[in-house]
Amino acid sequence: MNFPIFETDKAGLQKFYEGVIGNNETYAPVEKFGKYDYKRVSKLSECDPDSPIEMTMSIKPLFFPKTAKVLKMQEDSSGTTLSETEEDPMAGKRVILGVKHCDARSLQVLDQVYTWDYIDTDYQKRRANTLIISTRCDKAGNQCFCTSLDYDVENSDAYDVHIVNGLDGKIYLQAVTEKGATFLNSSSIQHPASANAKEEISNHYKSFAASFRLKMNYSEINAKLQNAFESPEFENASSNCIGCNTCAFICPTCHCFKISDEKIKDTGVRYKSYDSCNSGYFTLMAGGHNPRTVKYRRWRQRAMHKFVYYKERFGVNLCVGCGHCAISCPVNISIFDVVNQVAK
Amino acid sequence: MDYSKQIQEIASKLFTENKIDYFAGYRKNTFDDNQVPVLVTDPAEVPKLVFTDQSVFNLTNYLKPEHTKRKRVGIVVKGCDSRALNLLLTEKQVTRENLYIIGVCCEGILNEKGEKAQNCLECVMPDPVVYDEIIGTPTGKKEYQVNVDIKELAEKALSERADYFEEIFANCIRCNACRHSCPLCYCAKCCIDQETSSLYHGANTSSGAMHALMTWSLHLAGRCVDCRNCEKACPSHLPLHLLHKQNEKVIFENFQQHLAGMEKDDRGAFYKYSLSDPDDFIM
Amino acid sequence: MESQVKEAQEKVVSAENPEITAPADWQPVIMGILCNWCSYAGSDLTGTSRIQYPPNIRIIRVPCSSRVDPWFIIKSLQTTADGVLISGCHPGDCHYISGNYYARRRFLVTKKLLNFVGYHENRVQFSWVSAAEGPKFAKVVAKVTEDIKKLGPLHRNKKENF
Numbered sequence: 001m002n003f004p005i006f007e008t009d010k011a012g013l014q015k016f017y018e019g020v021i022g023n024n025e026t027y028a029p030v031e032k033f034g035k036y037d038y039k040r041v042s043k044l045s046e047c048d049p050d051s052p053i054e055m056t057m058s059i060k061p062l063f064f065p066k067t068a069k070v071l072k073m074q075e076d077s078s079g080t081t082l083s084e085t086e087e088d089p090m091a092g093k094r095v096i097l098g099v100k101h102c103d104a105r106s107l108q109v110l111d112q113v114y115t116w117d118y119i120d121t122d123y124q125k126r127r128a129n130t131l132i133i134s135t136r137c138d139k140a141g142n143q144c145f146c147t148s149l150d151y152d153v154e155n156s157d158a159y160d161v162h163i164v165n166g167l168d169g170k171i172y173l174q175a176v177t178e179k180g181a182t183f184l185n186s187s188s189i190q191h192p193a194s195a196n197a198k199e200e201i202s203n204h205y206k207s208f209a210a211s212f213r214l215k216m217n218y219s220e221i222n223a224k225l226q227n228a229f230e231s232p233e234f235e236n237a238s239s240n241c242i243g244c245n246t247c248a249f250i251c252p253t254c255h256c257f258k259i260s261d262e263k264i265k266d267t268g269v270r271y272k273s274y275d276s277c278n279s280g281y282f283t284l285m286a287g288g289h290n291p292r293t294v295k296y297r298r299w300r301q302r303a304m305h306k307f308v309y310y311k312e313r314f315g316v317n318l319c320v321g322c323g324h325c326a327i328s329c330p331v332n333i334s335i336f337d338v339v340n341q342v343a344k
Numbered sequence: 345m346d347y348s349k350q351i352q353e354i355a356s357k358l359f360t361e362n363k364i365d366y367f368a369g370y371r372k373n374t375f376d377d378n379q380v381p382v383l384v385t386d387p388a389e390v391p392k393l394v395f396t397d398q399s400v401f402n403l404t405n406y407l408k409p410e411h412t413k414r415k416r417v418g419i420v421v422k423g424c425d426s427r428a429l430n431l432l433l434t435e436k437q438v439t440r441e442n443l444y445i446i447g448v449c450c451e452g453i454l455n456e457k458g459e460k461a462q463n464c465l466e467c468v469m470p471d472p473v474v475y476d477e478i479i480g481t482p483t484g485k486k487e488y489q490v491n492v493d494i495k496e497l498a499e500k501a502l503s504e505r506a507d508y509f510e511e512i513f514a515n516c517i518r519c520n521a522c523r524h525s526c527p528l529c530y531c532a533k534c535c536i537d538q539e540t541s542s543l544y545h546g547a548n549t550s551s552g553a554m555h556a557l558m559t560w561s562l563h564l565a566g567r568c569v570d571c572r573n574c575e576k577a578c579p580s581h582l583p584l585h586l587l588h589k590q591n592e593k594v595i596f597e598n599f600q601q602h603l604a605g606m607e608k609d610d611r612g613a614f615y616k617y618s619l620s621d622p623d624d625f626i627m
Numbered sequence: 628m629e630s631q632v633k634e635a636q637e638k639v640v641s642a643e644n645p646e647i648t649a650p651a652d653w654q655p656v657i658m659g660i661l662c663n664w665c666s667y668a669g670s671d672l673t674g675t676s677r678i679q680y681p682p683n684i685r686i687i688r689v690p691c692s693s694r695v696d697p698w699f700i701i702k703s704l705q706t707t708a709d710g711v712l713i714s715g716c717h718p719g720d721c722h723y724i725s726g727n728y729y730a731r732r733r734f735l736v737t738k739k740l741l742n743f744v745g746y747h748e749n750r751v752q753f754s755w756v757s758a759a760e761g762p763k764f765a766k767v768v769a770k771v772t773e774d775i776k777k778l779g780p781l782h783r784n785k786k787e788n789f
Contacts, residue, residue, distance in 0.1 A: 032580075033581040033583065066517050067547045067549050239383045242524040245518075246521045246577070258546065260545075269787075271549070273548040274548055281537070332380045497743070498743070502742075506644075506744070506745025506746075509745050551784050551785060554705070554784045555698075562698075562737055591736050591739075594735060613732065614729060625738065627754035
């Protein structure tokens with residue numbers, strides 16, 4: 001599907017953003033304590049849609065929040081009544097600005113598991129009601145490796161509207177889906193791009209692709225890892241891991257959760273919150289057996305799930321190469337280094 | 345400050361003489377100036393070890409059994425790290441015979457802008473308090489200063505402070521990186537994670553974060569050495585030092601100027617008492 | 628003028644959240660944690676002596692004041708309590724010899740930290756009440772209840788409302 005390319009400049013882009021924020025429920029990167037999180041904004045001045053790659057968290061919390069109420073309980077003399085929680089605040093029509101394409105891709109990857117054995121209707125509703133506007137990164141971050149994996153970064157359809165910086169201050173906008181096209185048609189972006197826009201966009205991608213520090217041969221790594229379960233390299237590669245849950249919570253594709261019940265007197269709420277297979281008690285079972293007490297076994301599970309198991313089951317790699325885990329890890333462990341070391 | 349060569353020599357010697365199973369040190373990233381803590385087991389990796397003013401992580405965190413499995417460890421410590429080591433030794437979490445401690449007289453860690461880090465500006469003890477071998481020239485104990493952020497916050501109105509801390513608690517994602525990177529948090533299962541306790545709050549809510557962070561800082565009070573491992577580890581960049589420094593200030597001012605880990609057999613401020621501790625706030 | 632004064636007296640403002648008010652006859656909930664050997668026995672004496680004290684306090688018995696972990700205080704303030712009172716034996720009279728000496732160090736640091744984080748300093752109070760001090764216990768509870776009544780309902784960091 002090739003939709004027309006539009007052209008604007010910096011001022012025009014600001015006007016476009018202001019229009020989006022003014023007419024829609026908008027989420028954009030907002031800075032707090034030096035990091036950017038996607039929060040609801042009502043003015044362009046509150047946010048920075050061009051936030052730096054390294055300092056920006058993913059959009060996962062907008063689809064799978066760190067904690068969510070699942071049901072309510074009320075106890076009385078006749079027993080316990082369960083009821084629905086209030087309307088999901090994130091289920092309305094909304095737009096997200098300044099999304100990185102790797103984050104957008106992660107939603108496509110997560111779609112597989114959320115519509116597999118149990119259809120997660122909350123997630124589906126949020127997905128259906130969200131329009132994603134993605135700005136292509138001008139160059140790769142130090143920990144990025146999205147171009148090395150199994151998806152086409154240049155022609156991705158994970159987002160609805162694509163923004164690319166061209167030469168001489170020109171900025172190109174192009175819809176990638178029907179939803180995006182309808183959205184752009186009713187926005188302030190109306191000026192069609194000149195004939196050399198296509199070439200400029202293609203050149204932009206070439207220079208972006210050449211800026212990667214990290215590159216790997218994905219199919220080779222995937223093939224080698226399939227037979228590497230017993231490899232002693234897992235222990236060496238993960239020896240300085242401290243066993244916190246940061247990488248899994250930050251990762252845009254990690255989707256494990258835990259259920260906990262909170263009670264005050266006779267009313268209660270059931271919550272669904274993030275959990276991580278890196279935690280020592282993740283595999284603790286009733287009865288006391290825990291197959292993954294040792295650190296390297298948890299890391300092995302993580303690496304294999306990201307690069308082998310999910311691909312086997314759903315045909316797409318779970319890791320999208322965004323590098324968030326390596327940036328947030330307290331000891332800078334990158335899953336890229338781990339899988340390369342094991343597959344060597 | 346660059347002691348990389350000396351560290352490599354010592355580590356090499358320790359491995360050749362088969363005195364250690366692990367060496368805890370730092371290695372440089374290939375693409376930026378950050379350093380990464382490593383546990384070296386293979387003598388061939390020793391040339392990668394460095395020690396400069398970017399060697400910030402408190403390596404005593406790796407003395408927990410899940411990392412070094414109670415085996416023999418050679419470890420590099422700065423002033424603050426060695427204070428944590430003192431506490432761990434007194435609390436019987438490590439055996440002194442299993443350690444070879446290389447103490448470095450630290451000249452301060454520099455941040456990305458090349459300025460000294462805040463906790464280094466306020467450092468009370470740059471010299472190692474326990475060591476087998478010392479590198480650098482000792483400069484002695486410094487005078488205690490109250491943290492600048494604490495001073496500033498104390499002047500604000502109550503509801504302003506409350507709002508500020510509510511923001512902090514709302515941004516916590518309960519990843520537990522702070523607990524796992526703190527060398528003094530070594531409980532096999534944290535009290536906050538005990539699901540069968542009636543005080544358990546498992547959801548990642550903002551009140552859960554408040555309860556977790558406050559309890560954590562009060563369990564560390566009198567034992568925290570201000571190494572800032574927790575703050576560096578936090579993915580949400582929360583200013584966790586505010587809680588710890590506030591406790592440190594109250595303890596210093598009220599309990600005979602106690603500072604964690606300075607004395608050889610120190611077990612923290614809450615494991616001793618004085619008959620003249622302040623009592624006037626109690627009816 | 629008179630009606631304005633009356634209206635001002637009809638509401639109590641929460642100390643940490645000026646926008647939260649409660650009617651003037653609002654009753655606080657106070658969590659009381661008493662050590663078994665002195666304070667709990669002392670409160671029992673208050674009862675048997677038929678001395679009245681405000682019913683707002685809910686009492687929990689612990690073996691010693693040093694059993695009190697700061698965690699209990701935080702948790703109480705996060706659920707239904709508007710204030711906390713912790714009471715133990717007088718220094719030198721602890722049934723376990725030195726428990727209350729350790730406890731008073733912890734109490735001071737916890738109180739200061741809670742104030743730092745945004746709770747009014749009178750939300751958490753401490754007392755030494757011996758087994759013979761029936762009247763004192765009543766006075767202590769009355770004072771704490773009066774203080775908390777003036778501070779208004781606690782609204783900060785409460786467990787998320789259902």
